[in-house]
Amino acid sequence: MSQIKFPKRKSGRKRKIQAYQKLLYKKVLFYKKKRKKRTFYKKGSNRKMGRGIFSRKNFEIFGTICLLSLAVVVFGHVVRWNPTARKEPNVVQQKLSTSEDYQILPAESGPCGRPEIIQDFIVENPYSRSGIPLDAVNGIVVHYVANAGSTAEENRNYFENLKDTHLTKASSHFIIGLDGEIIQCIPLDEISYASNERNSDTISIECCHRKENGKFTKKTYKSLVKLTAWLCASYGIPSSDVIRHYNVTGKLCPLYFVRHEDAWTEFLSDIQKKLEKNG
Numbered sequence: 001m002s003q004i005k006f007p008k009r010k011s012g013r014k015r016k017i018q019a020y021q022k023l024l025y026k027k028v029l030f031y032k033k034k035r036k037k038r039t040f041y042k043k044g045s046n047r048k049m050g051r052g053i054f055s056r057k058n059f060e061i062f063g064t065i066c067l068l069s070l071a072v073v074v075f076g077h078v079v080r081w082n083p084t085a086r087k088e089p090n091v092v093q094q095k096l097s098t099s100e101d102y103q104i105l106p107a108e109s110g111p112c113g114r115p116e117i118i119q120d121f122i123v124e125n126p127y128s129r130s131g132i133p134l135d136a137v138n139g140i141v142v143h144y145v146a147n148a149g150s151t152a153e154e155n156r157n158y159f160e161n162l163k164d165t166h167l168t169k170a171s172s173h174f175i176i177g178l179d180g181e182i183i184q185c186i187p188l189d190e191i192s193y194a195s196n197e198r199n200s201d202t203i204s205i206e207c208c209h210r211k212e213n214g215k216f217t218k219k220t221y222k223s224l225v226k227l228t229a230w231l232c233a234s235y236g237i238p239s240s241d242v243i244r245h246y247n248v249t250g251k252l253c254p255l256y257f258v259r260h261e262d263a264w265t266e267f268l269s270d271i272q273k274k275l276e277k278n279g
């Protein structure tokens, strides 16, 4: 009978040594990796401050941009707020540069208070300012200048120049410009040449307009309401006696208010509201 040889089993001591070696090897690998990570962060930047887009450098740049933007905004506000830096010449200042012989009646408060009026009377002449006294003031007649884009001053000068040109007889007590400026051309106790057979007992208001359709700008409209309400209250004229040139002669004047009856009714109602507020 032959003997079977079994492989020799490793002794318990050897196995322990091998297991210990394996453990040691793993530990070394672990520390090596850890060390690698540390060096990586050190190379980039301080880990606590973040890296990539959150780096300290980027924070500093971002902060600087924010501060600069804030400074620009604050500076802009200071410049805009400064009244001398953005003051635009108003109607009166524009007027100063073109004419010297005029007077400004300041605006008054109240629902029917007088709006600001530039009194720039045209010289007496048979074609636009006859000097004939008004018989009475029984109504107010609204007109449009029928010359799209022209200014109040241009129309005033047109009336005055009729003394030389002799083209026709024409004028108006008031002209309201595209920016709402009001120029008075004729004193309120004299007649104007605007409303045919009603010249002798009415006050006339001409209005400028940008377009051919004769529609007034918001500013022109606002001044027209104010001026008419003031005149109505001053002379005790009801809104029903505010009329269009059209109501006197059938002329398409003021064009927009003739073609848009609803707009005319609304205008009269705006006057009425002011008169009622005035009490």
Ligand SMILES: [Zn+2]
Pocket: 142, 143, 144, 194, 245, 251, 253, 254
């Ligand atoms: Zn007219």
